[in-house]
Amino acid sequence: MRAESAIIGAPMPTPIGHALAGVATAWAADLFPGDRRWRTASASASWYLRAGNGLTIACLALAVVPDVDLVYLAINSEGHRTITHSVGAVAFAGLLAAAIAVKARRPVARVALMCAAAYATHLLLDWLGADNTPPRGLQLLWPFSGAFYISDVDLFPPTVRHHILTAPIIRVNLRAIAYEIAMLLPIVVALWLVRVKALARFAAEMPRGNHAPQ
Ligand SMILES: [Zn+2]
Numbered sequence: 001m002r003a004e005s006a007i008i009g010a011p012m013p014t015p016i017g018h019a020l021a022g023v024a025t026a027w028a029a030d031l032f033p034g035d036r037r038w039r040t041a042s043a044s045a046s047w048y049l050r051a052g053n054g055l056t057i058a059c060l061a062l063a064v065v066p067d068v069d070l071v072y073l074a075i076n077s078e079g080h081r082t083i084t085h086s087v088g089a090v091a092f093a094g095l096l097a098a099a100i101a102v103k104a105r106r107p108v109a110r111v112a113l114m115c116a117a118a119y120a121t122h123l124l125l126d127w128l129g130a131d132n133t134p135p136r137g138l139q140l141l142w143p144f145s146g147a148f149y150i151s152d153v154d155l156f157p158p159t160v161r162h163h164i165l166t167a168p169i170i171r172v173n174l175r176a177i178a179y180e181i182a183m184l185l186p187i188v189v190a191l192w193l194v195r196v197k198a199l200a201r202f203a204a205e206m207p208r209g210n211h212a213p214q
Pocket residue numbers: 011012066067081085122126
């Protein structure tokens with residue numbers, strides 16, 4: 001069957017599910033006590049600033065980026081979910097974020113942990129997803145182990161990234177995207193609502209003229 005053979009090389013979930021998880025991580029991190037006054041913006045500020053500006057975008061990107069290995073996969077037909085889907089890559093993302101935070105004079109540990117966690121959500125979602133491609137799962141513990149891990153929970157349905165413009169594949173992928181949105185969007189919306197309340201306190205306390213740039 002064409003649709004079934006196309007499932008070879010099928011990663012999961014889609015970039016949409018991963019992006020939602022990245023944003024959720026940034027907003028969840030803002031709920032943790034500590035130095036987060038710099039994450040606030042006044043109620044009259046732009047949506048971009050109120051949503052946590054560049055760092056929220058960075059978390060979104062970090063949650064999607066491990067699948068860059070698909071480019072390599074397209075050339076070599078193997079190697080998906082290896083080192084980009086590992087604790088080694090999570091540590092690298094955290095160190096990179098720490099270096100940028102030092103330069104930007106932001107709380108280093110907080111930014112590093114936030115970015116590492118955003119990257120780690122990609123591994124978590126893939127680990128919870130369905131995978132029909134041998135070797136199934138992720139090389140989660142690289143560089144400590146080359147073994148592949150998968151939960152077999154199949155929380156997220158598989159997606160197909162070959163023949164993506166054919167009707168059966170469009171159906172499979174739209175179903176997967178709808179499933180991801182149904183699972184993750186309510187979490188993102190809930191975090192947004194809680195975060196607005198949590199950070200409003202800091203915004204109100206800020207002296208006039210000391211709000212984040214608008
Ligand atoms: Zn992945």
